[in-house]
Amino acid sequence: MSSGVRQDGSGGPGLTTRALPEGRYGSPSGRTPARWRRWAFTAVALLVSAAVAWIAYVNLGPAPIDADRVSFSQQPGNAMSVTINVTRDDPSKPGVCIVRLRDISGAESGRKEVYVPAGDNHSRQTTVVRSIDPPVDADVFGCSYDVPTYLSSS
Template identity: 35%
Template structure:
């Protein structure tokens, strides 16, 4: 027999083309790797989708400014709407005022008391350190600090 028919009793060469280029894998081995890689890609996609929904999905509470009024050089009235999934729980929102250059010149934490409506309209007054040009809602949370009291 010759070595060209693929059958040889000789040991594998340590150098040369046969040592450099390994023998091809069987089709079943390639298929197995394809299936394993496909499952890994699908699991990674599910993981990314879960993290994205958890971080950027529908929040438990959100606040959106609907208007503001500059009352004086040191006071801004901010009107906003708070949307919450559980209206029976109180919510804390941070309302702020910003100057022409974008700097925050006033901030106030506000308690939105528990109620029976998912959407609540609010108006808060923010005292500023200098003239503000806008009032806005910085954010809302369901983690209400113990020192927060209802507005008077």
């Protein structure tokens, strides 16, 4: 065991160097990683970063079709008239928006899919949605270009 005294005799604090037992730990390679490995790792890291950024942009970027609630009003028989403004990037495609109603507890009490025919970039749609309980609020759940076959006229 080392006493911690320098071998140069100065007596100051320090560590002594000892030779490791031969054959016990193998020989030190002494080689540093090849330069091409560093470049390959950097290239892979850049490709993975670019893929993550692209996926984030596709999933978190602006929606191609979107709607905002303009107004809603009570109708007789647990129903509500809802008016929405639809904005889309491709007016040649029809779309669908889901409008929902909420009751006093905040639970969804009614839902309706609203067909948005091809037309202008901005359009206004009005629909009446029926509810199982008296509705107190209306909102747009979301919109899509994937129109179900039972809604499309073709």
